[in-house]
Amino acid sequence: MAVDLSPGPEVADLAERTAKFVRDVVIPVEEEHKGVVHSDDVRRQLQQAAKDAGVFAPHVSAEYGGHGLDMRGRAAVFEEAGYSLLGPLALNIAAPDEGNMHMLEAIASDEQKERYLRPLATGEIRSCFAMTEPAPGAGSDPGALATLAERVEDGWRITGRKWFITGAEGAGFTICMARTSGEPGHTGGATMFLVDADNPGMKVVRHIDTLDESLFGGHIELDFDGCVVPEDAVLGEVDEGFRYAQVRLGPARMTHCMRWLGIARRAQDIAVARAAERELFGSRLGDLGMVQQMIADNEIDIAASRGLILQACWELDRGGHASQETAIAKTFCAEAIWRVVDRAVQICGSLGISGDVLLGRFLREVRPFRIYDGPSETHRWAIARRVLRRQSKAVR
Ligand SMILES: Cc1cc2nc3c(=O)[nH]c(=O)nc-3n(C[C@H](O)[C@H](O)[C@H](O)COP(=O)(O)OP(=O)(O)OC[C@H]3O[C@@H](n4cnc5c(N)ncnc54)[C@H](O)[C@@H]3O)c2cc1C
Numbered sequence: 502m503a504v505d506l507s508p509g510p511e512v513a514d515l516a517e518r519t520a521k522f523v524r525d526v527v528i529p530v531e532e533e534h535k536g537v538v539h540s541d542d543v544r545r546q547l548q549q550a551a552k553d554a555g556v557f558a559p560h561v562s563a564e565y566g567g568h569g570l571d572m573r574g575r576a577a578v579f580e581e582a583g584y585s586l587l588g589p590l591a592l593n594i595a596a597p598d599e600g601n602m603h604m605l606e607a608i609a610s611d612e613q614k615e616r617y618l619r620p621l622a623t624g625e626i627r628s629c630f631a632m633t634e635p636a637p638g639a640g641s642d643p644g645a646l647a648t649l650a651e652r653v654e655d656g657w658r659i660t661g662r663k664w665f666i667t668g669a670e671g672a673g674f675t676i677c678m679a680r681t682s683g684e685p686g687h688t689g690g691a692t693m694f695l696v697d698a699d700n701p702g703m704k705v706v707r708h709i710d711t712l713d714e715s716l717f718g719g720h721i722e723l724d725f726d727g728c729v730v731p732e733d734a735v736l737g738e739v740d741e742g743f744r745y746a747q748v749r750l751g752p753a754r755m756t757h758c759m760r761w762l763g764i765a766r767r768a769q770d771i772a773v774a775r776a777a778e779r780e781l782f783g784s785r786l787g788d789l790g791m792v793q794q795m796i797a798d799n800e801i802d803i804a805a806s807r808g809l810i811l812q813a814c815w816e817l818d819r820g821g822h823a824s825q826e827t828a829i830a831k832t833f834c835a836e837a838i839w840r841v842v843d844r845a846v847q848i849c850g851s852l853g854i855s856g857d858v859l860l861g862r863f864l865r866e867v868r869p870f871r872i873y874d875g876p877s878e879t880h881r882w883a884i885a886r887r888v889l890r891r892q893s894k895a896v897r
Pocket of ligand 1: 711
């Protein structure tokens with residue numbers, strides 16, 4: 502039976518236009534800045550150029566100025582945007598804004614959508630998502646959530662510490678996950694709160710110095726000290742935060758895979774171009790068997806990653822949770838993308854680790870993907886538990 506995984510004509514056209522926009526407009530800016538831009542002026546210029554090219558905000562619905570792509574459509578377009586480190590920023594599909602838009606569209610009230618989603622979708626403001634805490638708080642295990650939200654007159658008071666909050670500095674608002682029932686160590690109830698940037702109870706403690714540098718705004722430690730928010734700052738229902746996190750995390754895992762797959766392809770293209778031109782030991786580099794093996798393994802990792810992403814997206818588009826599919830795809834892609842970029846560096850030799858090509862930068866950027874959106878070990882643990890549960894049910 503033939504299986505056609507190609508996107509429909511409209512998505513294919515948008516993906517093609519995105520590829521051209523990235524090649525002609527974004528890559529020159531990326532190369533000028535060595536892949537790292539934290540200037541809001543440059544962000545706005547890139548986003549205006551994406552609007553002019555008709556490729557901006559492909560993921561949000563037409564009501565909010567986007568193209569309303571489903572997950573499979575996003576797979577095609579996000580991979581093209583991800584071909585440059587700055588492509589996702591230009592299209593307004595970078596983390597964490599893209600995942601936040603997805604979640605706000607799914608669960609925010611109409612008023613919250615007007616106040617937060619609309620300016621986020623146009624790129625007028627940025628946002629962040631604050632879940633992770635320094636030990637012993639929430640990390641791989643969300644049940645350890647220690648940040649507390651207590652009821653006060655007309656609202657809630659949030660107290661706690663968050664870290665690794667991407668893009669928090671300069672964000673217009675934070676979606677903060679806080680415990681509203683139960684104790685740390687038990688799942689209990691968590692709630693998501695929309696906290697405006699000018700809330701005096703939320704402060705930037707520091708920029709964390711990290712291996713990666715390209716995600717806009719860097720990674721921030723935030724302090725919530727008597728941070729009082731009104732009742733209408735609750736996103737969705739009280740105590741439903743862990744459930745909503747799944748609304749965000751499943752698709753957000755896949756969109757991270759799509760974007761980084763673009764970088765893997767770019768790394769492979771750089772390596773293949775080098776292998777085709779470099780002469781060694783009386784032959785082209787690309788004619789040497791061990792280099793051919795690395796090139797072939799890269800193709801296999803790229804193709805397998807794309808297949809797993811599409812499989813998980815198909816399940817998400819059908820309305821499924823796709824917990825197993827997204828966990829499998831995320832684990833495989835995070836490791837495969839790292840392997841591809843690492844092999845590309847190896848094929849290029851010393852050039853690969855020089856600043857003359859961006860491979861070294863790509864390597865630093867993709868390494869943390871094996872940790873965020875669930876470390877590989879957490880996913881493997883969850884995948885195996887689901888399989889064993891299935892087995893126990895089958896023998897009953
Ligand atoms: C670049 C970057 C950006 C991030 N951005 C954000 C953000 O915007 N917002 C946010 O809230 N958080 C963010 N995070 C945090 C990220 O979600 C956490 O790092 C992740 O959930 C892991 O938590 P932890 O770092 O506390 O590691 P820990 O929970 O301390 O885990 C440490 C290690 O334990 C191992 N492990 C985990 N589970 C298991 C298991 N079941 N069995 C065996 N071993 C296991 C893994 O090897 C893991 O790496 C970001 C992190 C990074 C690196």
